[in-house]
Amino acid sequence: MNNSEEQRFRRCFEEYSRMVYSVAFTMMKNSADANDVMQDVFLKYYQNMDKLTDEAHIRPWLITVTMNTCRNDLRSGWFTRTIHRDEPEEGSYEQDFGEKSDLFYAVMELPEKERVPLHLFYYEGCTTAEIAKLLKMKESTVRVRIMRGREKLKKILKEETV
Known part of the structure; x- marks a missing residue:
């Protein structure tokens, strides 16, 4: 690797590592697998x-x-035979990103089909068109999943405050 390639790689890592980790964490639900x-x-x-x-x-x-790697890992024989907690690890994501809220934990409770579009839309700032392209689905489907995810979040957060 020459110096310009190393600088390019380093610049990419510095700019996108947080995003890659957060998308991986959203899908894998723990810091070790996300890393x-x-x-x-x-x-x-x-x-x-x-x-x-x-x-x-x-x-x-x-x-x-990132999403394809997560999906492959989640389907792998090793991963399906090991015991994984259903809930995100306490403290792991917060230590890395300072995110400690009921909203974060509520988002992590959502099914993947709603959790991932919501994460990409709100946390990564992707448009519905970009999300549709990334997830290989219609833009209207993305909008519906985001809407349903929001509705479920409202319900989850309302239940927690009662």
């Missing part, structure tokens, strides 16, 4: 750096690779 996914994603980025020359494509590429 493993993040390492895999940046290894894949390093291996494909020469093909990823357009800066506008790096962010969507990283999100797509």
